[in-house]
Amino acid sequence: MAKKSKTDFPFEGTPEQEEKLKELIAKYTDVQGALMPVLQGAQDIYGYLPIEVQKMIADGLHIPLQTIYGVATFYSQFTLTPKGKYRIGVCLGTACYVKGSAQILEEIKKELDIDVKETTPDRLFSIEDTRCLGCCGLAPVMKINDDVYGRVVPEDVHSILEKYRLLG
Amino acid sequence: METVKVKINGAEYEVAKNATILEAARSAGIHIPTLCYLKDINAIGSCRICVVEVKGAKSLVASCVYPVSEGMEIVTNSAKVQHSRRMTLELILSDHNQACLTCARNQNCELQRLSVEYGMREIRFEHDKNHEYPDIEDSAVHLVRDNNKCILCRRCVAVCKANQGVSVIGPSRRGFKTRITCAFDAELKDVPCINCGQCIAVCPTGALTEKDDTEKVWRALNDPSKHVVVGAAPSVRVQMGEFFQMPIGTNVEGKVAAALRRLSFDGVYDVDTAADLTIMEEGTEFLHRLKGDGPLPLITSCSPGWIKYCEHFYPEFLENISSCKSPQGMFGAMMKSYYAQKMGLDPKDIFVVSIMPCTAKKFEITRDGQDVDGAPGIDVSLTCRELSRMIKRAGIDFANLPDEEFDEPFGIASGAAHIFGATGGVMEAALRTVYEIVEGKPCQPIEFKEVRGTKGIKEASYQIGGQEVRVAVCSGTANAGKLLDMVKNGEKEYHFIEIMACPGGCVNGGGQPIQPSSVQNSVDIRALRAAGLYGEDDKMVLRKSHENPIVQEIYRTYLGEPGSHKAHKLLHTHYVKRDHF
Numbered sequence A: 001m002a003k004k005s006k007t008d009f010p011f012e013g014t015p016e017q018e019e020k021l022k023e024l025i026a027k028y029t030d031v032q033g034a035l036m037p038v039l040q041g042a043q044d045i046y047g048y049l050p051i052e053v054q055k056m057i058a059d060g061l062h063i064p065l066q067t068i069y070g071v072a073t074f075y076s077q078f079t080l081t082p083k084g085k086y087r088i089g090v091c092l093g094t095a096c097y098v099k100g101s102a103q104i105l106e107e108i109k110k111e112l113d114i115d116v117k118e119t120t121p122d123r124l125f126s127i128e129d130t131r132c133l134g135c136c137g138l139a140p141v142m143k144i145n146d147d148v149y150g151r152v153v154p155e156d157v158h159s160i161l162e163k164y165r166l167l168g
Numbered sequence B: 001m002e003t004v005k006v007k008i009n010g011a012e013y014e015v016a017k018n019a020t021i022l023e024a025a026r027s028a029g030i031h032i033p034t035l036c037y038l039k040d041i042n043a044i045g046s047c048r049i050c051v052v053e054v055k056g057a058k059s060l061v062a063s064c065v066y067p068v069s070e071g072m073e074i075v076t077n078s079a080k081v082q083h084s085r086r087m088t089l090e091l092i093l094s095d096h097n098q099a100c101l102t103c104a105r106n107q108n109c110e111l112q113r114l115s116v117e118y119g120m121r122e123i124r125f126e127h128d129k130n131h132e133y134p135d136i137e138d139s140a141v142h143l144v145r146d147n148n149k150c151i152l153c154r155r156c157v158a159v160c161k162a163n164q165g166v167s168v169i170g171p172s173r174r175g176f177k178t179r180i181t182c183a184f185d186a187e188l189k190d191v192p193c194i195n196c197g198q199c200i201a202v203c204p205t206g207a208l209t210e211k212d213d214t215e216k217v218w219r220a221l222n223d224p225s226k227h228v229v230v231g232a233a234p235s236v237r238v239q240m241g242e243f244f245q246m247p248i249g250t251n252v253e254g255k256v257a258a259a260l261r262r263l264s265f266d267g268v269y270d271v272d273t274a275a276d277l278t279i280m281e282e283g284t285e286f287l288h289r290l291k292g293d294g295p296l297p298l299i300t301s302c303s304p305g306w307i308k309y310c311e312h313f314y315p316e317f318l319e320n321i322s323s324c325k326s327p328q329g330m331f332g333a334m335m336k337s338y339y340a341q342k343m344g345l346d347p348k349d350i351f352v353v354s355i356m357p358c359t360a361k362k363f364e365i366t367r368d369g370q371d372v373d374g375a376p377g378i379d380v381s382l383t384c385r386e387l388s389r390m391i392k393r394a395g396i397d398f399a400n401l402p403d404e405e406f407d408e409p410f411g412i413a414s415g416a417a418h419i420f421g422a423t424g425g426v427m428e429a430a431l432r433t434v435y436e437i438v439e440g441k442p443c444q445p446i447e448f449k450e451v452r453g454t455k456g457i458k459e460a461s462y463q464i465g466g467q468e469v470r471v472a473v474c475s476g477t478a479n480a481g482k483l484l485d486m487v488k489n490g491e492k493e494y495h496f497i498e499i500m501a502c503p504g505g506c507v508n509g510g511g512q513p514i515q516p517s518s519v520q521n522s523v524d525i526r527a528l529r530a531a532g533l534y535g536e537d538d539k540m541v542l543r544k545s546h547e548n549p550i551v552q553e554i555y556r557t558y559l560g561e562p563g564s565h566k567a568h569k570l571l572h573t574h575y576v577k578r579d580h581f
Helices: A015-028 A035-046 A049-060 A065-074 A094-098 A101-112 A153-168 B021-027 B079-093 B110-117 B155-162 B198-202 B214-221 B234-238 B238-242 B251-260 B271-290 B302-311 B315-319 B327-343 B361-364 B384-393 B415-421 B425-439 B476-487 B525-539 B549-559 B565-571
Strands: A086-090 A125-128 A142-146 A147-149 B003-008 B011-016 B051-056 B074-075 B143-146 B170-171 B179-181 B206-208 B227-232 B267-270 B350-356 B378-381 B457-464 B465-475 B496-500
Touching: A015 A035, A015 A049, A035 A049, A049 A065, A065 B170, A086 A101, A086 B415, A094 A101, A101 A125, A101 A142, A101 A153, A142 A153, B003 B021, B003 B267, B011 B021, B021 B051, B021 B074, B021 B302, B051 B079, B051 B251, B074 B079, B110 B143, B155 B170, B170 B198, B198 B206, B206 B302, B206 B549, B214 B227, B214 B350, B214 B378, B214 B384, B227 B251, B227 B327, B234 B251, B234 B271, B234 B415, B238 B251, B238 B384, B251 B267, B267 B271, B271 B327, B271 B415, B271 B425, B271 B549, B271 B565, B302 B315, B302 B476, B302 B496, B315 B350, B315 B476, B327 B350, B327 B361, B327 B549, B327 B565, B361 B378, B378 B384, B415 B425, B415 B525, B425 B457, B425 B465, B457 B476, B465 B476, B476 B496, B549 B565
Parallel strands: A086 A125, B003 B074, B227 B267, B227 B350, B350 B378, B465 B496
Antiparallel strands: A086 A142, A142 A147, B003 B011, B051 B074, B143 B206, B170 B179, B457 B465
């Protein structure tokens, strides 16, 4: 049942992060409805919610791990994989979509061999769910961190990504 | 009881003030169909099958969670209600693998029954091609989960949490992608599942079923080189009748023996004989510990679901658990040793099948320390449900079978062994023997009624040998957790504790006949089946384990005395600490 995903990364949490998480959990011990704020705080600390972090929360709040996993996979605000150094978003809003952004997204997925919400094994790139970026005049639009690319065609994808690969 | 007046389908009723519409309707004898609702366990208004019209309400309401109020006017069966239920059913069916003919729950499926009742003929909606069919989870030895048949009612999730305190399954993801999974989609065999099978017993469809091992038994029965023997657990005799339309709790011990014989087993035996043996060993162990040899409280070891629960969640109590194998384990060990010698058979040629009310027994036989000189004690452990399928496939008219006896030399058991199947039974059986050994005279009366009944945690205290012996009996591992917490923090102190994983004990085991929620919600199945066991004990002359002539002979001719070196080698085992995630 459990499939090894391309995005199983070794956990690299630091003692400082763990200290912060413990403080957060201590603040919410015996508080009703603690799980959401603790998950949000934990994601702020670690950038994502790996099994190691969810286990610490389970022990700290006395909530079954499965319950935590259920909540973490229900809300799209939570992610179970670390983000890449370069976070790619291809707008799938109406204007970009009719201008062919889906093909651009397909090209990126092919080029990087990952799916939306996944991260490349070298942690350089991740693809995010993206809707309107507010510049429909440039459709189709893609974004890498804060850099915006307009009127992209699938053939551009390789050279755009290559630029970031060279930056490392 | 405070009441309110409500109108249901035009007639006036006086109903409990704090009732839901569903409860009020049932008290008035009006049927409202349900799917996700389970009394006391799951009332979440999620499946929308129980919707009704309430005058003045904007939309239909879910009757399982909607409280009644004074003057409320309810219609349970209007055209609008029926239309809504049919639409809900159609949507559920559009996302359900309708392989009814090859489903283990064919003809005992709540979704199928509703589909018939509501005359579903056509499903207009196609399965969403964008979401892949989930895989079938069959990693564990006891259970198969087919999420393609799951309707996400969450009854399994609720029972795993509320009754068992285990919570290894639950919904993950959202929308069409919602599935019942373990955390991080781990396999069931890799999480602290205790194999109790309570989830199977509450599943309305064929999404959760026991792993069917009947083919292995058919193969053995057809292998002339095998001497195939079978033993039936205490509670089996008050469960099997239900598969054949007999009233819940009917004691069909004689028909079970007759049916097994007609399935052509070479020896048809009673695991209850081994239950008497368990009392001899465990009683002896208790007396040793009372004298200071080993930690107290002593906790019983018959329930493999409880054992695994303790290993995962309360490993600090592992040394308190009796080292005795369960009656199933002892039965297997005696078949492959004492019985083989007595019958002049090579243990390798003996194939031992056990009939259990339990799915965790399938796991128990794979545990370390359950073997006899490297060979498994029990070769296949079947649930009552699997046995019922074998009986049906063999064309045996169970209900009209004559009552027959179990075979010699493993066919005599005491009443004490019979009551093992109900919560409190092992405790009572042990006390009957321990009392007599210590006091040197029979206990009067023989019953220890304080430990009977389906209450989750029971306590009692007895004077034995001038000493106060405090005992506790608990069933359902969520209750076990509560009890152990109290023992841990010094709030409670006991000498002897009986724990059964399933609420009510084995009579409510995960391998029992599955009664639909309409029955589970309206009668106490556990109490009815337990009454069948206590009723038999009541009628018997042989009611104490140590008076069982077979047990006496086994010790005289083979084991020596209870707790002897040989008894330890064959009848005792050990436990391991396991991860709580």
